[in-house]
Amino acid sequence: MLARLSRGETVGEGAWLIADRQTAGRGRLGRNWQDGAGNFMGSTVVALRGSDPVPHTLALVAGVAVHSAVAGLAPDAMLKWPNDLLVGGAKLAGLLLERQGDCIVIGVGVNLASAPELPDRATVSLAELGVAVERDAFAADLASRLAAELAIWRSAGLTETLARWTARGPRIGARIAANPHGDERLTGTYRGLDPEGGLLMRLDTGAIRAIHAGEVELVRPEED
Helix, strand or coil, X not given: XXXXXXXXXXXXCCCEEECCCCCCCECHHHCEXXXXXXXXXXXXXXXXXXXXXXXXXXXXXXXXXHHHHHHCCCCCCEEECCCEEEECCEEEEEEEEEEXXXXXXXXXXECCCCCCCCCCCCECCCHHHCXXXXXXXXXXXXXXXXXXXXXXXXXXXXXXXXXXXXXXXXXXXXXXXXXXXXXXXXXXXXXXXXXXXXXXXXXXXXXXXXXXXXXXXXXXXXXX
C-alpha cells in the first residue's frame, strides 16, 4: 500500500491488501514483522479529511476494531497502548501506522494460526488458545469493523473513540513502565488517555505524565 501511494497511485479508502506470506514486513520502531502461513497480515488506507481528528489517533480506531474482531474468540483480549493486543500478557496482534501525503496506511498483523518467537516479549496465537479461524473470514469481519469504527471517529469525534479504547484497555491503576524517546525508564500506574490519545501515567513520585511516544509495558508485581 505504502509503495503504491509513494508512486502516485490512487488507492481507494476501504481497500485492503492482504498477504499470504511476508518477506519484508516491519513493525513499530523498525522491528521485523514476522509472518506465518494462515495468519492475518493486511493493510488499508485512510484518506485524511480536514475535519478529521488528529491522524495518530487512527491507531486507537484500528485497535478497537481489532479487539472487536477478536473479543468473541478470546474474551480476555486487552489493548495495550499504543498499538498491541494482548491475551494473558502475550502479544496476539500488532498495528503500524505510516503516512504518505494525505493518506494513512494502517498495517495489521494478527496471529491466527501461529505466533513468532520474539526475544523481548511473549506471543500467542488463536490456534494456541484452541480457536480455529479462517483467514479470509477474519479479514472480511475486520474490514467491516474498521469501517464502523472509522465512521464513529469521524462523526462522533475523538472523545467517543477514546472511551471505546479505554473500555478495552488496562484497568485504571495497573502498574506500567514507559520508555519515552530520550528519557529513562519511568514506572507508575496507568491513568487512562489524555484528550489527544496520549497515555496518562501517575509516576511513583506522584506526578502525572502524558506519554505521546515510546514503549509502554504492563508490569507484574514481581517485575516492579
